[in-house]
Amino acid sequence: MPSEGRLSLPRMGSFKRALLGYRRSEVHAALLERDALIAGLDGEMRTLSEMVIGGEREIRVLTERLREMDERHARALETLDSVTQRLDELHAQARGQATRIRMKALSEAVEMSRRVQERSARLEADPATVLASPNGNGHPQIAPAELFDGLVRVDIGPLGDFSQLVGFEDAAGQIDATSEISVERFSEGRATLAVKLDKPVDLVGELEARSPLGFSVRRNGADAIVLDVEHAEAPQRRAA
Numbered sequence: 001m002p003s004e005g006r007l008s009l010p011r012m013g014s015f016k017r018a019l020l021g022y023r024r025s026e027v028h029a030a031l032l033e034r035d036a037l038i039a040g041l042d043g044e045m046r047t048l049s050e051m052v053i054g055g056e057r058e059i060r061v062l063t064e065r066l067r068e069m070d071e072r073h074a075r076a077l078e079t080l081d082s083v084t085q086r087l088d089e090l091h092a093q094a095r096g097q098a099t100r101i102r103m104k105a106l107s108e109a110v111e112m113s114r115r116v117q118e119r120s121a122r123l124e125a126d127p128a129t130v131l132a133s134p135n136g137n138g139h140p141q142i143a144p145a146e147l148f149d150g151l152v153r154v155d156i157g158p159l160g161d162f163s164q165l166v167g168f169e170d171a172a173g174q175i176d177a178t179s180e181i182s183v184e185r186f187s188e189g190r191a192t193l194a195v196k197l198d199k200p201v202d203l204v205g206e207l208e209a210r211s212p213l214g215f216s217v218r219r220n221g222a223d224a225i226v227l228d229v230e231h232a233e234a235p236q237r238r239a240a
Contacts, residue, residue, distance in 0.1 A: 113184075113185060116153075116192055119153070120185075120192060147202055147203075148197055149199065150223065151197075151223060152197060152203060153184070153192055153193070154172070154195055154203075155190060155227065156168060156190065156191055156213075156215065156229060157189050157190030158189035160189075162186070164212075165183065165191050167211075167212045167213070168207075168212070171207060171210040171212065172210075175203070175207075175210065176201075177197045177199045177203075178196070179196050180194075180195075180196040181193060181194070204220065204225065213230075215228060
């Protein structure tokens with residue numbers, strides 16, 4: 001039979017015949033060549049087999065790494081979802097807290113306004129009650145035109161606009177004894193200012209000297225003053 005590929009054994013008819021058959025040396029050489037060819041093919045097959053096994057091993061390693069990466073990615077997504085959910089909860093809590101703070105501040109402001117209005121109403125209805133009560137520092141009542149100390153509320157009006165209120169507030173703030181001043185109410189042309197004095201002072205006299213508005217004293221109590229603006233005198237005071 002003819003050989004295939006690299007098989008190149010001589011044809012049987014090419015062997016020279018001897019007395020009892022073919023020459024032994026030629027047959028032996030052909031067999032050796034065949035064995036060498038088979039050994040070479042076996043080596044190539046082992047090499048190819050090792051390459052296939054190595055490729056399969058590398059594929060398994062890459063597959064395992066890909067699986068680990070997928071697992072880490074899944075865990076990262078779960079962590080991100082958890083963090084996002086927690087942030088949403090914190091934002092909701094912060095919004096709720098801010099709403100509660102605003103509602104509390106609004107409630108306190110409404111309560112403060114109510115108290116100021118009630119006190120103003122009592123002052124207008126019965127000034128003798130205010131004159132008989134102690135001031136914010138617990139000092140006894142003081143007669144009109146005497147010194148004021150501690151917290152004093154000054155009610156003034158009518159005011160033409162907000163700029164007149166600012167001018168009067170600035171005048172009260174320029175008094176040396178004034179440590180704090182704030183506007184508690186400004187409605188329908190009248191304003192109530194809380195003036196805190198850190199030492200006794202003739203508050204009415206100081207306001208008359210510094211205020212750009214002319215006014216008269218309607219009521220003068222221990223810790224409350226009601227002033228009525230005299231608009232006819234205001235231009236003269238501003239000109240002065």
